[in-house]
Amino acid sequence: MNNVRHLAVTVIGIVLLLLGLVLAAGGVYLVVLGGSWFYLFAGLIMGACGFGVFQRKRWALFGAWALLAISLIWAFSEVGTDFWQLVPRTITFIVVTLLVTLCAPTLLNAENKPVLSCKKSGLLSLALVASLVAIFTSMFSVHPEVEASGEKLPVLNDSAAESSGNDWAAFGRNSSGQRFAQFTQINTQNVKDLKVAWTYHTGDLAINGAEYQVTPLKVGNTMYLCTPLNKVIALDPVSGKEKWRFDPKIEETSGNKNWKRCRGVAYTELSPAEQNKNPRIISTTVDGRLFSLDAETGKLDENFGDRGFINLLAGLGATAHGSYYLTSAPLAADGVVMVGGKLNDNLTTGEASGVVRGFDASTGKLLWAWDASRGAKDSTPLPEGEIYPIETPNFWGTAAYDAKTGVAYFPTGNQTPDFWTGNRHPYSDEYNDAIVAVELKTGKELWHFRTANQDQFDYDVSSQPILYDMPAKDGSVTPVLIQLTKRGQIFVLDRRTGKPVIPVEYRPVSTDAMPGMKVSPTQPYSAISVGATALKESDMWGASIFDQLYCRIQFKDMRWEGEFTPLSDKKRTLIYPGYYGGFNWGGGAIDVATGTLIVNDIRMAQWGKFIKREDAARIGMKPSTEGEYSEQLGTPWGVERSMFMSPLGVPCFKPPFGSMTAIDLATGKTRWQVPMGTIKDAPIHGVAPGLDIPLGMPTMGGPLVTKGGLTFFHGTLDYYLRALDNNTGKELWRGRLPVGGQGAPMTYIGEDGKQYVVVVAGGATRTGTNDNRGDDVIAYALP
Structure with missing residues (x-):
């Protein structure tokens, strides 16, 4: 038994020595990068403790407890009482101290006596085990x-x-x-x-x-929904039994092959002159069509468009097929159907127009066409055969509509490719990541507001605007529009004018960009945001002190001067908030009874780097629109990008990675926020x-x-x-x-x-x- 115990102690000593050396070596690298000195000192002490255990020296025990005390002081001073930030900073050192304490009966003083008896060693070890159990138990809260x-x-x-x-x-x-x-x-x-x-x-x-x-929708005694293959299904909302289904038989294209979604359909009643006709279900397809169904029977409305269908690729040019498709629910209101569309990002320049169009809900006649190249000047549809200007910012979400004023509101994206701005048109810069207000009947623009200037990071605004009549203390009411963004910024605008109701500040951002890039020196920041605080070294996280150190090294080795730090070909640039959000297409909700905005968010940092296309081809990178490498043909550079993760497969930054937040719109204060x-x-x-x-x-x-x-x-x-x-x-x-x-x-x-x-x-x-x-x-x- 003694031989087994001594072998175990020897192994523990060697393991702690090696882990300490690894921690110290990484700590040296971090210090060279200008980061925290703690990991170097902690690694040296840990390694020394391991060596002391191997040599059966009593000072190893004192060193381990001193390391634990130092780590606790450091952890609380760096992150306060943030539980998930404390875990990787403390748990490793508790385990190290526990192991050394268990070895204490074999560690000898000058008189060759154990530094601790088995009983005392056991009691101290139990205290450390209890702390580990408390931490582990708290993980489930x-x-x-x-x-x-x-x-x-x-x-x-x-x-x-x-x-x-x-x-x-x-x-x-x-x-x-x-x-x-x-x-x-x-x-x-x-x-x-x-x-x-x-x-x-x-x-x-x-x-x-x-x-x-x-x-799904539910109107009267019927529920309506669509599948990713754009089949529309009607159900009994009480029993769940199917009433009817319609299959538009989509064409699989290069663009939709691996990207099929249908986020919803629209329900509309026809004009008073057509009261003898049933209401309609309006839906779209991932191959670029709009269609109308009888809401009672599921049959195509033969009087709508071309025997029930409208080809939305018309007027978009040769590049639209396989690139332009629809995923979101259209807006159908007051006899008008309003749609935008999604374009493949980052593959090439010359993508089709992002034109937003309004159609007659009864006949499918094209009523108007708003395009960023014309903006507020003209929303008249182009004559048949003419092509809407390419590369204009598109709208791929669902619009909102104020029935009292007849005004519709839709958000836009940016001119693709996302990560190179050198080829952007002036009108693309004017309307990128914007909210646009138009008359629903005519498409005439009334105002627009940009949520970002010269977007470099795919921060297209995709969530449906929320319209709310916000009461003030004096009894007055302001009709507002609430727009969630991928940047985590929440813009609250007067929907009559587009002017901010909640203050917006334009702050300076980094302009250290590649030759040929166009970047803005300032960006808009709302007084209300979620998960948008700039990351710092101490925000780096991991499952243990070791991958946390790895993440700190990676962070310090990246370009990062805050949000909108431009990409480079020299080293990776941190992207936070990430291009998935913040707030993505899902949007939020407003408790209209209490004036509380409730929103869910994504907190995932990414990194990006420009790369020569020939270099990417040489190392076998496969280009795609959504993957880790995109060619960006027509620009000087391809782009490599990925999640900012540790080798263990966990994010390199502090939790939560998604939350639910309740915000009092009257004060702008957060009522609660939970993971x-x-x-x-x-x-x-x-x-x-x-x-x-x-x-x-x-x-x-x-x-x-x-x-x-x-x-x-x-x-x-x-x-x-x-x-x-x-x-x-x-x-x-x-x-x-x-x-x-x-x-x-x-x-x-x-x-x-x-x-x-x-x-x-x-x-x-x-x-x-x-x-x-x-x-x-x-x-x-x-x-």
Whole structure:
């Protein structure tokens, strides 16, 4: 037994010596880069402790405890009480101290006596084990970034959303994109009793690059949804039984082959002169078509366009086929259907126009065409055969509409390629990442507001604008537009003028750009933002002190002068907020009753670097629009980019990587902010941990808010639908889904008088495989 014990002690000493040397060596590198000295000193002490254990010296014990004390002082001084930041800074040194303490009975003093008896060593070791258990146990608790005050949210509008009745008639419930329902049948007191009422399978699995991101509609006694293959399906909202389905038979192109989505359809009633006709379902396809269906029968409206279809590639030129496609729900209101489209990013210059068009909802006649090259000057459609100017910023989300004023609002992206700005047209710079207000009947521009100047990082604005009548203390009301952005900035504008209601500051940013690049010296920053604080060295994270050191080294070795640091061909540039968000297409919700904005976000840093195309070809990099290398043909450089991750497969920056946040619009203050999602189903190097640790993972889709005091959400990387308390952000209920989800939940009152909450689950976002994919439409209700 003694031989085994001495061998174990020897191995522990050698391992600690080697790990200490590794830590010290990395620490030297970090110091050379201008980073923290702690890792060098900690590595030297750890290595010395290992050597002391190997030599059976008593000072190894004192060194280990001194290292633990120093690490605790350093950790709290650097990150305060941030739990997830403290974990990698402390847990390694607790383990080191535990190992040395366990070895203490073999460590000898000058009289060749043990520095500690077995009993004392055991007691100290138990204390250290208890601290490890406490840390591990705490990992399963939610650690809010902002704790709720506990005060109940004041009701500002008790009759909010009642005009929408029992239905969910548009992508964001109404054309204002509010995603708020006045129902209280399911509430904070009884949500724990929520059960599956029915499940329906569409038959289209989300495989081979297809994703379910749809929010269904419910109008009267019918629910409507679409599959990633653009099939439109009508269901009975009480039973889930299929009423009809329509298949537009999409063409698979180079652009949509691995990118099939349908985020929603539109419902519209026809003009009073056509009261004898049934309402219509308007939808789009990933091969560039718009079509109209009879909402009662699912049959094509032969009087719409060309026997039910409109070719949206018309007027876009030869480059549009395979590059231009539609993924988002169109806006259909007041007899007009309004659509934009998505273009392939980063492959080449010369992409088709980003023109936004309005069509007659009854006939499909093209009424107007707004294009950034003409802007406010003219929205008259071009004559048949003419081509809209190429390379204008596009609009690929869903628009919002103010029925009282007849004004529609849509957000834009930027001229592709995303990462090279040297070829941008002046009108592209004027309208990139903007919100544009137009008359819905004519397309005439009324105003526009840019959320970024000369976008270099694919910060296109994609979420549906939220329209809200914001009350003031003096009793006045300001009609505002709330626009979420990938930058994490939340712009609140007077929707009559486009002027900021919440202050916007133009701050200087880095202009150290490559020759030929055009960059702006300033960028707009709102007084309200989420997850947009610039990263610093101490924000680097890891599962242990070692990969945290790796991440700090990588951070210090990158170009980073804050947001909008331009890319270079010399070294990698950190991109944060990342080009996935912030806030992506999923958008947010507004509790209209209390004036609380509730939003989910993504916090994922990326890096980018310009690369010569011949160099990329030589090392075997495969070009794509969404992958880690894009050619950007027509510009001087290709671009290499990726997630900022540690070798262990975890992000290199502090959690959470996704959160849910409630913001009081009256004051701009955050009421609460909680991490969203656990690591349970999120694969790390292909293996799902299976642990309900609420670290907060990247989110997709959007929230649903109800007057019952609940926020529903299922766009996490784990397979759950959750209900949060609107007052506190506390999770009150969760229901396990068969696979992950990406869309937004919706709710309605059925003809049986029950309130239903419905989600579509086809799989978590971009898994890269066909595993854990689905086609589930699931309705929940109280028993």
